[in-house]
Amino acid sequence: VDSLRKEYKVKKGGFFFKKNRKAATKNISFCVRKSEVLGLLGPNGAGKTTSMYMLAGEVKPIAGEVVLCGNVPAESPGILGYCPQNNSLWPNLTVKEHLEIYAAVKGMKKEDAGVAIRRIAEALELKEHMGKAARKLSLGVSRKVCFAISMLGNPNIVLLDEPSTGLDPKGQQRLWRAIRAAFKNKDRGAILTTHYMEEAEAVCDRVAIMVYGKIRCIGSIQQLKSKFGKGYLLEIKVKESHQVDQIHKEIIRIFPHAARQDRFSSLLVYKIPKDNVQSLSQAFLLLQEAKRAYNIEEYSFSQSTLEQVFIELAKEQEKEDFRLNNTFQWRHLRTESI
Ligand SMILES: Nc1ncnc2c1ncn2[C@@H]1O[C@H](COP(=O)(O)OP(=O)(O)OP(=O)(O)O)[C@@H](O)[C@H]1O
DSSP states (O other), X not given: OXXXXXXXXXXXXXXXXXXXXXXXXXXXXXXXXXXXXXXXXXXXXXXXXXXXXXXXXXXXXXXXXXXXXXXXXXXXXXXXXXXXXXXXXXXXXXXXXXHHHHHHHTTOOHHHHHHHHHHHHHHTTOGGGTTSBGGGSOHHHHHHHHHHHHHTTOOSEEEEESTTTTOOHHHHHHHHHHHHHHHTTSSOXXXXXXXXXXXXXXXXXXXXXXXXXXXXXXXXXXXXXXXXXXXXXXXXXXXXXXXXXXXXXXHHHHSTTOEEEEEOSSEEEEEEEGGGOSOHHHHHHHHHHHHHHTTOOEEEEEEOOHHHXXXXXXXXXXXXXXXXXXXXHHHHHHHHHO
């Protein structure tokens, strides 16, 4: 994906903005490797769905280029599978009919289609729903059907726009297993948008975080945590509450800029800035010594979670929204006063 840009016309309060176009994606570029699931994360309005629409060919970009498998046309059968955010199913057709129609559209032979449909129905626990009309399906089952349709015919590239929305935890786990199995060590790749950090951690090999129409960062989850995580989280479970003050002093001695977060009599929680930790082995050595010296029940010392990284980066979009909204109100007021 090379420098993909999309702008929409903006209309607010019944009239157009002075600059009446808003960029939903600002020249985004990235690539998806074979056997990789690339996660596209971002706050609401960051431009994920617009990106998916452009990749699927539903929306025309104003600039940029998408190259699929060495520039094979997207409409070639077997190239692209797409699970859009909305469950676009025919209300009166059954699940089986949906799968058979899409298999035929994708050019699958009838025997191959039968085998593939049985296999995917089993993997996603869809068997008992095969004869039901789409309008009678729950949101979660409809979602699974859309995913199944996108995977039919083993496409080389699959676009999954929030595939697990509406699924219960067990259904999510099943779907994640199916996604992993479909792409791991296979000659194909996927782009998956999600609001669930757990989903990104479970299925994505790399993650791109979009903020305000731009790809703010891209890399493996570990790389993003190391680069954008603000530090570490230390949680200490205290056995003898009279020792809290001494333990606190010891923690400040080990990590001089540790910031205490919560105040419970038996739990101490600290945020530790990165530069207070020269080496992880040294930090664990000192914490082990403190554990023995103060009879600490247990402690955990962990890196920022993907969620914390996401929240930090998403703040940039909030700031930008605030700035734009205020500019707009100011213009609005001026227009009204004229
Ligand atoms: N048809 C449209 N007309 C005008 N503006 C649009 C249109 N579709 C999207 N936008 C705007 O483009 C920006 C990106 O929207 P998009 O739906 O791609 O974000 P998103 O990251 O998918 O959000 P969400 O997580 O809520 O699905 C937003 O500011 C949105 O308001």
